[in-house]
Every structure is written in structure tokens, then in C-alpha cells.
Amino acid sequence: MHFLVQTKSYPDEALESYLLRLARDNSYNGYSELADILWQWLAEQDNELEGALPLALSKVDVYHARQASSFRIRALKLVAQLADVNAGDILALAWRRSNFKFGNLAAVSRNELAIPLELLRTDNIPVCIKCLSESSHIPFYWHLKPYKACHKHKSQLITRCKECYDLIDYRASEAFLECVCGCKITNSEQLNDADFKIAIALASSNSQKIVGLISWFAKVKQLDVSDADFNCAFVDYFNTWPESLTTELDLLTNNARLKQLNPFNKTKFSSVYGDLIRDGQIAATSNRKNKVIDEIISYFVELVDSNPKAKHPNIGDLLLCTFDAAVLLNTTTEQVYRLHQEAFLNCAYSQKKHEQLRADSHVFYLRQVIELQQAFAAEKPLTKKQFIAPW
Ligand SMILES: [Zn+2]
Ligand SMILES: [Zn+2]
Known part of the structure; x- marks a missing residue:
């Protein structure tokens, strides 16, 4: 089997678009007719490839294949061979699942670009x-x-x-x-x-x-990104960045002061600011820059500075969970435990012997985490920083 017409891909083309043109150029009715014929042919070449290319064009991209994505890649290489084109050029059109994550959101990448799958x-x-x-x-x-x-x-x-x-x-x-x-x-x-x-x-x-x-x-x-007015709201918000964010945070800070029930050194950070830090991780770029987390850190640096430690606990004494502390320190939760063991960070509660801290337990003082952040991260970190402590 061989295609008579050699269809070249465009560098910015979607994989589905290329396969549809390849089918049409070679006088098939469309992709699904071609896929039907390829199904049988692929299975004959390599029995692992039976079903490696779906019949529906909307399911053909590599990220859909999940565990079978290596078979999908192999099948696409064979298709490139049939079309007498460079397999690398065809594979470069596909979105693949990436190890990178935007906070808790899965990512896919195509050439140099990683995006949230959603x-x-x-x-x-x-x-x-x-x-x-x-x-x-x-x-x-x-x-x-x-x-x-x-x-x-x-x-x-x-x-x-x-x-x-x-x-x-x-x-x-x-x-x-x-x-x-x-x-x-x-x-x-x-x-x-x-x-x-x-x-x-x-x-x-x-x-x-x-x-x-x-x-x-x-x-x-x-909001739903597909909504007609989403981009408008997004552009408006970032036109006044970072004031748009600091105004919202000021509001939460003031509400916390007004509605305070417990002393601040016994109040969870999340009960005031919600999932602010966890959500902020979504704004990452694949080269580990994060405009939102940077802004959040500078907000809390200022908050802690303007609320110095005093006899009475204040908003600077809120309690962070290990996970949020790790994000602010630009490190891993394991490193946060280590910083605690090495007495860089105090724990708000006395622990039982051998008690393991959980990522979601609120035990670290915002003030201490922010001060440590400033001590370690004088320059803006580009990569996940491992703390090199003097031991
Ligand atoms: Zn146009
Ligand atoms: Zn119609």
C-alpha cells in the first residue's frame, strides 16, 4: 500500500486537518474511509496496531490515546511512510500528554508549547x-x-x-x-x-x-472559557493587574478582621483566603514562572511587614498547610518537612513522637514562611529551588 499523492503538512497545522487532506488528496471520501482501510493494513503490519488509529477524526490526536499513545505514534509513523513524508513533521502536529502540570490540571504539549488540556x-x-x-x-x-x-x-x-x-x-x-x-x-x-x-x-x-x-x-x-464574554473579562482584569488581585485580597483581609472568631494564630489561612495558593499554581508556565504566585508572595510580604509580631496575634500569624508553604517557598512538601526538622520552621502545635505532618494540616505560621521565603529567595527563582541548608 502506498499513497499516490504526497501531502505536505503545514508547520502550524492541526493533525486532524493534515489527515483529512491526506485522505482527500488521495481520493478517499474523507478520513473515516481512509481509516477503515488503514485499520486492516496496520493490523497486518503489526498486530499491536489493530485499532491504533480510531475511525473518528475527532479522536485521532495522540493525547486521546492515553496508555496506547506509543501505538498511536507508531501507527502515525507508518502513515507517514505510506505518504512518503518525514514522520517527524507529522508527529510535530500532534498534542501529546505532558508530565508538566498547571497546578492540578493536566497538560498537553505540541512542539514548545504546553497548555492546560482543558x-x-x-x-x-x-x-x-x-x-x-x-x-x-x-x-x-x-x-x-x-x-x-x-x-x-x-x-x-x-x-x-x-x-x-x-x-x-x-x-x-x-x-x-x-x-x-x-x-x-x-x-x-x-x-x-x-x-x-x-x-x-x-x-x-x-x-x-x-x-x-x-x-x-x-x-x-x-467562568467558562468558551463563554462569549470570557476574553473581555480576562483582558479587563489583566489591564489593571496586579491591583485587580490586591484589591480582592484586601477585601478578604478586611473581612477576616471584621469577622474574626478565633485568635489569628489559631486560624487557618484557607479559612480567610480559600484555595488562593493552590489555585495560583494553575497560572504556571512550563518554564516555571508564575505571575500569580509572584504577586501573591509580594502581597503577603507586605502584609507581614505591616503587621509585625506583637503580643496579640494578628493577620500575619495565620496558619498555613504544608502544601501551601511549599508553594510559597517554591519547593516540595518533603523539603518543608525537612526545614521543620532542622528548626527553620516552627510547628504551631507540639507533635507526638514520630507523628507525620500531613500536607493539608495547618501547622506553619504565615509570618515564618514569608520570612524564610525572603531569606532564601532574594532573587526571583526560575526553577524549583532545593534549599541548600548549612548541614
Ligand atoms: Zn483569517
Ligand atoms: Zn448546518
């Missing part, structure tokens, strides 16, 4: 007609939920079919300019400025800087 569109892929008329392929960034306007043509992407009002998805219709109902996709809506700004950022080499921030903002504001 930012990939699942049931629709909007399009720009002008782009498709210039070059008939789907760029990968159309698959990103926050990418809603075309950064090249300054026009809103087309999301719905004007005939059946269904969401557009070329992976379902197996045609770039046709809805599943068979109608041609036509004209778009009014350009949204915020969507345009975000589109430019996502298509640039700086996209890494905002993907984590987008998921973080969606989580803390409990």
Missing part, C-alpha cells in the same frame, strides 16, 4: 473563511478555546452554521467549509476587540505566558 476545544472548531481561501488547512490554534477571532484577518471566527445553528466542527463534517448538515459555512459576526487581542497573543511566540493565566482566571472566577 483549553482544547472538544465539540467544535470555529473557522476563518478568509484563511481557508488563502490556504486550505486548519491551524492548531483554532482548536484553542480562547482563540475566537482571526489574528490575521481581524475578523471573528465562525462558530455556528447559519442554516442549522449547530456548532461547526470540520472533524465531524470532514470538510473545512461545510457544516455536518451539508451547508456551506458563510460570513462571521462582529469583531470582538478582546477576542482579537487574545488571538494575537495565542498565535505569537508568547502564547506560553497566557495559557496558564487563562485557566487560572476561569477557575477562580468560575
Whole structure:
């Protein structure tokens, strides 16, 4: 078996788009017809590969394959061989699961870019007609939920079919300019400025800087990235960054003072600020920078400074759990235990002999953690720092 037409991929193309073009160029009705034939052929070459390429285009990307992703890669290499193209060029189009995580969110990566998996569109892929008329392929960034306007043509992407009002998805219709109902996709809506700004950022080499921030903002504001006004809210919030965050934190601080029931040195940090630190981890970039955590740290540095240790406990004496302490110290929970054992950090309660501290037990003073953070991290840390203590 061999394909007669050699289809070259575009560097920014989505894998599904390439496979659909490969099928069409070689006179198949679409991807599913090709996949049907490949299924049998792959199984003959290597019995482990039976079913390694799914029949549905929307399920073909590598990250869908989970444990079987190595078989999926092997199958795609064979497809590249049949098409007489460089396998590396085809594999570079795929999103793969990454070891990196955005806080507790799973990540996928493609070339140099890592994004939270939740930012990939699942049931629709909007399009720009002008782009498709210039070059008939789907760029990968159309698959990103926050990418809603075309950064090249300054026009809103087309999301719905004007005939059946269904969401557009070329992976379902197996045609770039046709809805599943068979109608041609036509004209778009009014350009949204915020969507345009975000589109430019996502298509640039700086996209890494905002993907984590987008998921973080969606989580803390409990918004859906797909909502029409999400990008607008996001842009507004970051236009006044970091005041937007510090104003919110000031409000929580003042509320805690007003509603205080227990002395602050017996109050959990999380009962005042919730999951602030845990959620902040979502805003990470794959090179371990985190704008949100940096801002949170500088907020609490100032809070502790302006509330010095006194006879009566104050807001600087709140209790942090080990997990949050580790994030603020830019280290692991194991290192926090070690800092405790080495008397760098006091524990708020006396422990029983051999008692293990749990990651979620609130035992460390915010003040001490912040002071230690300042002592160790004079310069902004780029990588997860191991504390090198003098022992
Ligand atoms: Zn366009
Ligand atoms: Zn339709």
C-alpha cells in the first residue's frame, strides 16, 4: 500500500486537518474511509496496531490515546511512510500528554508549547473563511478555546452554521467549509476587540505566558472559557493587574478582621483566603514562572511587614498547610518537612513522637514562611529551588 499523492503538512497545522487532506488528496471520501482501510493494513503490519488509529477524526490526536499513545505514534509513523513524508513533521502536529502540570490540571504539549488540556476545544472548531481561501488547512490554534477571532484577518471566527445553528466542527463534517448538515459555512459576526487581542497573543511566540493565566482566571472566577464574554473579562482584569488581585485580597483581609472568631494564630489561612495558593499554581508556565504566585508572595510580604509580631496575634500569624508553604517557598512538601526538622520552621502545635505532618494540616505560621521565603529567595527563582541548608 502506498499513497499516490504526497501531502505536505503545514508547520502550524492541526493533525486532524493534515489527515483529512491526506485522505482527500488521495481520493478517499474523507478520513473515516481512509481509516477503515488503514485499520486492516496496520493490523497486518503489526498486530499491536489493530485499532491504533480510531475511525473518528475527532479522536485521532495522540493525547486521546492515553496508555496506547506509543501505538498511536507508531501507527502515525507508518502513515507517514505510506505518504512518503518525514514522520517527524507529522508527529510535530500532534498534542501529546505532558508530565508538566498547571497546578492540578493536566497538560498537553505540541512542539514548545504546553497548555492546560482543558483549553482544547472538544465539540467544535470555529473557522476563518478568509484563511481557508488563502490556504486550505486548519491551524492548531483554532482548536484553542480562547482563540475566537482571526489574528490575521481581524475578523471573528465562525462558530455556528447559519442554516442549522449547530456548532461547526470540520472533524465531524470532514470538510473545512461545510457544516455536518451539508451547508456551506458563510460570513462571521462582529469583531470582538478582546477576542482579537487574545488571538494575537495565542498565535505569537508568547502564547506560553497566557495559557496558564487563562485557566487560572476561569477557575477562580468560575467562568467558562468558551463563554462569549470570557476574553473581555480576562483582558479587563489583566489591564489593571496586579491591583485587580490586591484589591480582592484586601477585601478578604478586611473581612477576616471584621469577622474574626478565633485568635489569628489559631486560624487557618484557607479559612480567610480559600484555595488562593493552590489555585495560583494553575497560572504556571512550563518554564516555571508564575505571575500569580509572584504577586501573591509580594502581597503577603507586605502584609507581614505591616503587621509585625506583637503580643496579640494578628493577620500575619495565620496558619498555613504544608502544601501551601511549599508553594510559597517554591519547593516540595518533603523539603518543608525537612526545614521543620532542622528548626527553620516552627510547628504551631507540639507533635507526638514520630507523628507525620500531613500536607493539608495547618501547622506553619504565615509570618515564618514569608520570612524564610525572603531569606532564601532574594532573587526571583526560575526553577524549583532545593534549599541548600548549612548541614
Ligand atoms: Zn483569517
Ligand atoms: Zn448546518
